Amino acid sequence: MTPPDAKADLHQYLRDAREALLWKLDGLSEYDIRRPVTPTGTNLLGLVKHLAGVEFGYFGPTFGRPHDEPMPWLDSDTDPDADPNADMWATADESRAQLVALYRRAWAHADATIEALPLDAIGTVSWWPAGRNELTLHRVLVHVTAESHRHAGHADIVRETIDGTAGLLRSIDNLPYADASRWAEHRARVQRAAEQASDG
Numbered sequence: 001m002t003p004p005d006a007k008a009d010l011h012q013y014l015r016d017a018r019e020a021l022l023w024k025l026d027g028l029s030e031y032d033i034r035r036p037v038t039p040t041g042t043n044l045l046g047l048v049k050h051l052a053g054v055e056f057g058y059f060g061p062t063f064g065r066p067h068d069e070p071m072p073w074l075d076s077d078t079d080p081d082a083d084p085n086a087d088m089w090a091t092a093d094e095s096r097a098q099l100v101a102l103y104r105r106a107w108a109h110a111d112a113t114i115e116a117l118p119l120d121a122i123g124t125v126s127w128w129p130a131g132r133n134e135l136t137l138h139r140v141l142v143h144v145t146a147e148s149h150r151h152a153g154h155a156d157i158v159r160e161t162i163d164g165t166a167g168l169l170r171s172i173d174n175l176p177y178a179d180a181s182r183w184a185e186h187r188a189r190v191q192r193a194a195e196q197a198s199d200g
Contacts, residue, residue, distance in 0.1 A: 007119050010141045011111075017148035018107060020168065021047060022100065024155040028162065034090050037161045044158055045099055046089040047151045049073075052103040053087050054147060058140050059110035062123035067109050069102065114141065 025033050025044055033045045053074055060067045073086035090099060119138035126133070135143075160166045164180075167173030 006138070007114065007141070010138075010145055011114055014110075014141065014145040014148060015107075017145060017152045018051075018103075020152040021051065021148070021155050022103070024152075024159040024165075025096065025100070027165075028159075030096065032162050033096060035162075036089070037158050041085070041089060042154055042158055043089055044155055045094075045096060046087075047155055047158075048103050049090055049094070049099050050087045051148055051151055052099065052106040054144060055103075055106035055110040057127075058125070058144050059113040062125050062135070062140060063113055063117060063121060063137065064123075065109070065113050065116075069105065071102075110144075113137075 025048070028044070034043055036043050053071055056067050056069060056071070057074075059065070071087075073083075090096075114137070117137050119136060119141070121137045122134055123137065123140060124134050125140075156166065167175055
């Protein structure tokens with residue numbers, strides 16, 4: 001049996017999360033990819049913008065591999081008037097194409113770091129507290145993969161709220177029912193259970 005390649009496995013899970021997130025933008029209008037659907041403003045294009053900064057940061061300067069991408073929305077640490085959530089939404093002049101391309105460039109930069117370094121390479125996360133900010137590539141890869149899947153899950157819910165589209169990946173929806181009537185029955189069953197539990 002071939003021994004497992006931990007780095008390749010982790011890298012593939014990260015790639016899957018990236019693709020899942022971008023898929024959630026497909027077929028939606030400019031308005032729908034930007035509009036907030038939760039009280040805290042969660043929106044699809046903002047998740048893409050946020051994760052571009054995450055990948056550039058964790059796989060760039062953390063390992064002495066800086067990038068030259070301007071991301072002024074990440075300057076909130078030095079500008080007291082900056083919006084601390086500026087990386088979580090797209091301004092009217094930030095296009096879908098621009099932010100998706102930025103995210104893909106972040107992938108390329110991250111992939112180069114992942115491929116160049118061993119899992120036990122040590123990096124320093126400058127925005128983490130001193131004494132806890134030295135991490136291995138292995139831990140950073142786990143951290144960013146987990147964060148990317150978490151936000152892909154947010155995107156699942158946002159997209160379903162917008163137009164009912166749901167599923168794990170473009171090629172595999174991973175859902176037990178294919179038609180709306182079965183989902184309506186399921187939702188009604190869940191609703192009844194909630195009501196019965198609250199009555200008791």
